[in-house]
Amino acid sequence: DIQMTQSPSSLSASVGDRVTITCRASQSISSFLNWYQQKPGKAPKLLIYAASSLQSGVPSRFSGSGSGTDFTLTISSLQPEDFATYYCQQSYSTPWTFGQGTTVEIK
Amino acid sequence: EVQLVESGGGLVKPGGSLRLSCAASGFTFSSYSMNWVRQAPGKGLEWVSSISSSSSYMYYADSVKGRFTISRDNAKNSLYLQMNSLRDEDTAVYYCVGVLASDAFDIWGQGTMVTVSS
Numbered sequence: 001d002i003q004m005t006q007s008p009s010s011l012s013a014s015v016g017d018r019v020t021i022t023c024r025a026s027q028s029i030s031s032f033l034n035w036y037q038q039k040p041g042k043a044p045k046l047l048i049y050a051a052s053s054l055q056s057g058v059p060s061r062f063s064g065s066g067s068g069t070d071f072t073l074t075i076s077s078l079q080p081e082d083f084a085t086y087y088c089q090q091s092y093s094t095p096w097t098f099g100q101g102t103t104v105e106i107k
Numbered sequence: 108e109v110q111l112v113e114s115g116g117g118l119v120k121p122g123g124s125l126r127l128s129c130a131a132s133g134f135t136f137s138s139y140s141m142n143w144v145r146q147a148p149g150k151g152l153e154w155v156s157s158i159s160s161s162s163s164y165m166y167y168a169d170s171v172k173g174r175f176t177i178s179r180d181n182a183k184n185s186l187y188l189q190m191n192s193l194r195d196e197d198t199a200v201y202y203c204v205g206v207l208a209s210d211a212f213d214i215w216g217q218g219t220m221v222t223v224s225s
Contacts, residue, residue: 032210034209034210034211034212036152036212038152043202043215043216043217043218044152044202044212044215045215046209046211046212046213049209049210049211049213050209050210050211053209055209055211055213056208087151087152089152089211089212091210091211094157094166095154095166095168095169096142096154096157097154098151098152098153098154099151100151101151101152
């Protein structure tokens, strides 16, 4: 199975900050990497697919990069509605696996 | 509007069974693969099972293999998860998830809670 490791597990940031979350795969997954946002009590929402493609309707302050084993999710200017938990997920091979999540909290 | 609505969750004793359902609307259900993803209380996301559009292929996480069965009825626009021999560790919110426009989980239902407890 492909293990996905996110860092950090949590972070505190202020509105307007630039935030970067990293995700590392235990083996190369090419660009088969997706990012999700989840708010408390809600279903996850797809933000980025194929490592860097922005899902329709997602604000352009979200961006993704990387290939192979190392990936990043960047929020260019953190907004109040962005405080949430973020998960990466590989779609290279079954079992599809998720990172453990990164919680973005208000500083 | 593209929508997935789960039902069938509830409280069940260890060793018991439960069948989850997911009703799809707003898209051509028969054209897309579907999945179940779960989330234990306070924990992260765990993929459970996938089924191809025509039910030709089904995949399971090792944690549920041999106990859970995924199925679909394209005529009824519905996805199912039959869960047998339930364990405490199966307690979670179960999400019905579609792979529509990308190679990612792009459509999610609201989730249904399954609690396994004596």
